[in-house]
Amino acid sequence: MQIPALRKLRRVFPDAQITLCTRAWAQGIFQDADFIDDFLIIEPTESIFEQAKKWRKGNFDLAILFTNSFQTALISKLGKTKKRFGYANEGRSFLLTNSIQKPAWKDEKHEIYYYLNLVDEVETFYCGNPEIKSEPQFDLAVSETRKNEARKILAENGIDLSKKLIAFCAGSTNSRAKRWQSESYAKLNDKLQSELNANVILIGDKSELEVSLEVIEKVEIEPIVLTGKTSLAESTAILSLCDLLVSNDTGPAHISAALGTKTIVIFGPTNPKTTYPIGSEIIRREVDCSPCMLRDCPIDHRCMTRISADEVFEKCKAILD
16 A cells, blocks of 8 residues: 555655665565665564664665654664654654644545655655646566466466466454455355366465365365465465455455456455555445454454355456456
């Protein structure tokens, strides 16, 4: 969701050295991004002072803090970054050189505009009036070298690359309520393989393996399980080769849509208005308690159970056709 803001930053400062500060696991998403020059990798085990030391080595002129945390602002201050732009959240304004008020429309527009607004403020400060508004660019690239490596991984796992390739992301690391039922994924798998003669693969982080195995227990035709077997960089490259991803509201859905892969996202407790992967197809049931934003459903999970495998299959078929 920050890609449009990063792309705009490159347009505003075409000759700048742009460094993305992120965790090591996330670096794989941006491996071939043409709007980033370098990475500053931080680890959760590092102290604030250790992270600030890395920032000081970078000798940065400007920091744009897309995160809302107090700690990020403190690190940028201790890292001696000359200009520090960020939203005035968590009482951190005194740590910023340019503290931006949260826009009134924050909960009414998609999250990408929240990050773009921050870059607009930077552009106004350095260049005057912002450029004419254009459609957000959220595309990601994957090199042919990485695609070939992904083809090799798929072939080694017995996947027939002449068939349609459909990926499932059946887990969700931060919310059980976001998960469509494993029996529904199992039924969808069987229909896709038997009626469309498609390959089906399960992807995700190793923490989501248990969910993938729940799906496997309920299928009649086994899919290929790659959950926990690939890095995020490898998963990104694999998604770039897929004909379709069916996913819960989770990270791979955003990556898939940004890669231009056809993407179906099954929404339940979260708000698609502000967080849906742009470029994806949404399947959602209107129920009186959604979006509740809860991590566990306290009642009957009706927002998900009312979405049938047959309905999702018909959507898959229409998109693939």
